[in-house]
Amino acid sequence: MTGGIGWYVHHQGAGHLHRARAVAAHLARPCTVIGTLAGLDPGGLPALDLPDDRPLDPAEGFSGRDGEAARPEAFHYAPLNHPGLRRRMALIAEWAERTNPSLLVVDVSVEVSLFARLLSLPTVVVRLAGDRTDTPHLEAFRSASRILAPFPASLEAPETPAWVRDKTFYAGFLGEDAAAPPQAGTDIAVVFGRGGTGGDLPALAAAARAVPERQWQVYGPVSGQAEMPPNLHVHGWVERIGPRVATAAILVGGGGDGLVAMASAQRQRFLCLPEPRGFGEQTVKAEALARLGAAVVRSDWPAAAEWPAVIAAVLDLDPERIGGLHEPEALTRCAAFLDSVAGG
Structure with a gap:
């Protein structure tokens, strides 16, 4: 056998x-x-x-x-x-x-x-x-x-x-999501994984208010209490996240393998917020993405007043840079x- x-x-x-x-x-x-x-x-x-x-x-x-x-x-x-x-x-x-x-x-x-x-x-x-x-x-x-x-x-x-x-x-990258054709969506998709601390609802609400012209779709664990602006939608944990974010204009999340793989496969403009991990796993990966022009990288969640400029910088990315990493x-x-x- x-x-x-x-x-x-x-x-x-x-x-x-x-x-x-x-x-x-x-x-x-x-x-x-x-x-x-x-x-x-x-x-x-x-x-x-x-x-x-x-x-x-x-x-x-x-x-x-x-x-x-x-x-x-x-x-x-x-x-x-x-x-x-x-x-x-x-x-x-x-x-x-x-x-x-x-x-x-x-x-x-x-x-x-x-x-x-x-x-x-x-x-x-x-x-x-x-x-x-x-x-x-x-x-x-x-x-x-x-x-x-x-x-x-x-x-x-x-x-x-x-x-x-x-x-x-x-x-x-070894993700389950196949490459998707470019989409002309306008939403901002924010994804938090199980291995980190999750999202902070007050910070998410402040970001959504700072960029009111876009709908913010949030997936994964979120904690805290805040008054929800009408353009903020918190969906919780979903098993198959790829189809949910495929039409987003911007993907926001950590530097975990799964999310980076999905961003690459779907050629998405990516704001990478690497989370603390042993041996600098997400930080080193995020720095490499930034060197290649494949993502905008921030070491922490931007303040509310910073979000319009951050979103503009992400929209300026060439999605073929991160898409070129997909095999x-x-x-x-x-x-x-x-x-x-x-x-x-």
Whole structure:
């Protein structure tokens, strides 16, 4: 029997699972999604649901790193006496022994990457944008058969070592939304993902009042209280955001992989507001987009008085700059790459 592929997905945000689902639809081999999937839809794929490994005290938050001074230098997150962490590793080992997979895609975890090597599993380790030159990341990359970058080579961080680049397959953006023809809409679409803090309703209301000639369509989590101007519409979380924003004149949101992929596929004028992430993931990506003239980038939400000028600057963008980063065959090309690595 042909060995299948496992795809470990990190539980910070929904983008890792969306990427796995999008690529798995094109794989020649069966694919099992592995991760803490509570509340997330594996899209019909076989799934191994793992216990949560986040801090037992929710007040500690979760950054993917623990504060243990004596933690081995090859790890980011290895807290002691955590039953969830112990059980999830046991389940991964049991799954590997039972199914004899040909490949494990790790998106993303240094610890799972190194654990897979101890299980004698070939891995493709997903390397997100940002500065990943710290010791744990480099050891995970060293342990991998290959590295997968879910972004174009043109967005590569300048400090990435040559040996890491040589080992990397640049898949391009791996979003579920196909390219759309240019639309002549007038709305402003604002998208907040699950992995961040969400939108602030008073700030959104102030922005909408500052640009009253346009309708503001807001998707994702929003908190706070404010009097709603008539041109502000808050829709909450929707599963398939692409069709909702395809006709917008401007897309506003963070620098996460999914949203940047969608902006590129739909050739949308993009205001990128990168959110704080470990290793400067969104910031480094946003800086690259700005260098290429593919987006207007702001480090924080603009003040109300700034919005008219910001919108004018975004409208001046050439949408072909960000559209040129889209690779129509990225998903099938990535799937063929993974099938090839799985085949040895």
